[in-house]
Amino acid sequence: MATSMPERSRRVRIRNLIFFKALPLLILPLLLSGCSMALMDPKGEVGSEIKSLIITAFWLMMIVVVPVIVMTFLFAWRYRNTNYKAKYTPNWAHSNVIEAIVWFVPLVIIAFLALITWQTSHSLNPNVPIEAEEGVEPMEIDVVALDWKWLFIYPDLGIASVNEVAFPVDTPVNFNITSGTVMNSFMIPRLGSQLYAMAGMDNDLNLIAGEEGVYPGRSTNYSGAGFSEMIFKAHVTSQDEFEAWVEKVRQAPETLSFEQGYEELAAPTIDHPVEYFSSVPAELYDNIVQSFKNGTAVQPGHTGGHGGQHAAESAGHDEGHDVAMSAEVAE
Template identity: 35%
Template sequence: MPHRTPVARRWAGRLAALASLALLAGCGSGISFLDPHGPVAATQRDLFFEVTAWMMVVVVPAILLVPFVAWRYRRSATRSTYKPDWGFSWSLEALVWGVPIVLVCILASLIVGKARSLDPYAALASNQVPLDVEVIGLDYKWLFVYPEENVASIGVLPLPVGRPVRFRLTSDTVMQSFMIPALGSQIYAMAGMVTELNLLADRPGVLLGQNTQFNGFGFQGQKFDALAMPPADFARWMAEAKAGDRPLDQSAYAIVSQKGQLADLRARFQFDPAKGLIFSSVDPTLFSTVVARYRPDAAHRHRADETPAHSNGDHAHADQ
């Protein structure tokens, strides 16, 4: 074994740490689009690798040529040709400007082509009717309402594998950012507005869901488990939820909408935070009521049986 100086050992340790962080960024089930559990995240992953590969056309030569040029034309070099009057080269100009222009055109075609399939408002191709889920952002938790099943949950988001899910989102507080990385996408939820997001889970798993918008010192705990489960298990979960005796009425909503995290509700509702807070019934007008609280004229536009139009002024920015 060759002897290593303290400086060499220190740099070796730093490189190992950076390599570990790079590997950890993409590993782990259900926490990243690099391990996709749905077609949207799979498209994002493919686009990420394609863009990265094309960017290497510029990055790799730059990394290799910068130290070479610095060494080749160093002040102490005795074999380099000294050309003080040199000032222009068509071949060099074509290389410097031509390669980036071609690269930008290639990247633009890739992104534009994939952007259409990543439109959050576009329904995903499927022979099944989408499951509607209404999402209300609170401080610091997400409330999920299933209008078809008349149940609601906080902390867990059950999803049937193989069936598209149409999320409609709003906020009963400040702006928030809804994201399930393994399913792909990120979209904002804002008071008085309704955004839409279409996702699909193609295999079972417990997926990380979170708020990625800083909106207070409790936002880091605004996470939930998206439970992608086979249809039979999803139906069983819904049946058990309906069999409970915990309605989400106005008084219950007044409690859950107070500022605080999911664990803070344990004393009021007596539940296991690891399994989420489940409500056996819910006011069917809750979502529209929350929207109308901030913008009465927009509430009627976003019923579960309607598809929001991009031109109605309520299509908030989404990153997918």
């Protein structure tokens, strides 16, 4: 018997609905193909631990998600309009067994997630130094977030670089992180962890790379117009290659200090090129941190609102207010 027009129209609408609902699932793999998946391809001890935590948490959550998805399709098929064999219970309202399962299983999963997250978070405390192998000396690198670039200072070597950092493979590195401007965030995704850079504060991040390579790093916190270009490259090399890199930096003609060169460097720039400084005082990092505490912070290109200028104005206002109050008391 020929299918009626209303029936054909209904079937077409159903097919179109299924197609448009399935379309995002078909497009999703194409969109995800552009992701670098850096967190899932770690090259260091910390990054590997973070990957393990992500995967463990994912599969624990799938214990709830997968059955729910399966039962959604199963129930839709079982209780479809044309299945007259399905049991019809219009007065059903409650089941203690279902309630127990629905609440108990997620609670157990949440308890396990809380436990492993707590343990991993404490074991990967960024402030805790990573133990070095025998004969390997840990390295210290000072990191300063500027608008919109990264300044890396090697206090033990007396050199510095902009938007490029290098260190030997299998060497624990202690990054001392601060900001010479607004709050920012420092991260090398394949090595793991990210840490905020804040003006007047000194944060510690300990990382180690287990493989040689060039790993992209970036700012992960919106901090203005040039934030998206605030990227750098981390070169993980052999000891000999690192020493050659140090010698290359020492051949650079530019020098840098808080009194000379820093103000010009701190001026806002976008897509700043890699730059080397052959001579840098070891106390430069401390000078930058302390400048926000004593009101001498360099804030070129910024007006009215934060940093050393605001601190100095506030200090002057408070001092004048105190003098006025003392005069009133004396009268």
